[in-house]
Amino acid sequence: MSGLTAAKEWQALSAHYQQMRPTSIAQLFHDDPARFEKFSLRLDGFCLDYSKNLLTGETVGLLLELARSRGLERLRDEMFSGALVNSTEKRPALHTALRQKNPPPEVQKTLSDMRVFSDAIRSGEWRGCGGKKITDIVNIGIGGSSLGPQLVTEALTAFHLPHLRAHFVSNVEASDLGNTLKTLSPETTVVIVVSKTFTTAETLQNAEQARAWFLERAARSDLDKHFVAISGNVDAARSFGIAANNVFPMWDWVGGRYSVWSAVGLTVMLMAGAEGFRQFLSGAAAMDDHFRSAPLERNMPVLMGLIGLWYRNFCDMPALACIPYHVGLRCLPAWLQQL
Secondary structure (H helix, E strand, C coil), X not given: CHHHHCCHHHHHHHHHHHHHCCCCHHHHHXXXXXXXXXXXXXXXXXXXXXXXXXXXXHHHHHHHHHHHHCCHHHHHHHHHHCCCCECCXXXXXXXXXXXXXXXXXXXXXXHHHHHXXXXXXXXXXXXXXXXXECCEEEEECCCHHHHHHHHHHHHCHHHCCCCCEEEEECCCCHHXXXXXXXXXXXXXXXXXXXXXXXXXXXXXXXXXXXXXHHHCCCCHHHHHHCEXXXXXXXXXXXXXXXXXHHEECCCCCCCHHHHHHCHHHXXXXXXXXXXXXXXXXXXXXXXXXXXHHXXXXXXXXXXXXXXXXXXXXXXXXXXXXXXXXXXXXXXXXXXXXXX
8 A cells, every 4th residue: 555655646635635624515515506516427317416525626636636547447447358357366357247238148048047937937837846836035145145136126126026025044043044934835935045156154054954944844856946046066056956957157257246137136037027137237237338438537436436535545534324215225235335
């Protein structure tokens, strides 16, 4: 960090903050009645209002100079091109490829397979071991394999089918899953086990508990009607008892925290439908395009990131409050914290 803090752009921001310290946001609005128009952006129904932050045009200009001096545009382009930007694991971070208008062939195939499965569940064509329609989906995962799908599923509650319910279990403490399964019937429940390696201890413990619950009431030969995996380890999933046709892939180039746009979002598709999931991907792609092409001074993700840098490193404000007002976004703070 010493090289960064010694940079002239960093030093200029430090000096600028000393000038800004006595200033209040109320005073900034008093001095400039058009402040909202100058410090807000709109894109596809989104409005980013950053006028209510302790900054001026000079602040934003200095932050942009810092970003450019550190090669932000080059680093952004490298991420989109598939460069090894994940330095700890020597991997690309290509989650953006999941939501492209024309994604890679393996992504297209997975989306197609997800749609076939989702449509069968939603229409009632897929029947459980008792010949009944599926009414409950239990998503077992941890971290991004749970928080992402839960956040989006709950945010899209208005689009759910009335006869289908989703449940998310990530707590390794047995009562979490136990209390969920207590109200369900094995004949009408599908369990989705989400684990890239299929070796995650917490996820496997819950999956084994769910399998034991199922086998107390149904035959082992019925597992393939009720258990699905999202994993990169097909052999381990099959050893667990999940049919190979019921395993949807995860790829090394998708980080778990960014995986809800992959097959990890299967519960989202089940609840909101394949077309709803497609629109979800399209919204993410629109923001990707904006991030990739908009000039930095009118770029929503860039400005939000730089304002965070300004507050944390210059204004000495180490905490960020994320306060969603809609109950459907109650999981957003937890997902952001993990992200």
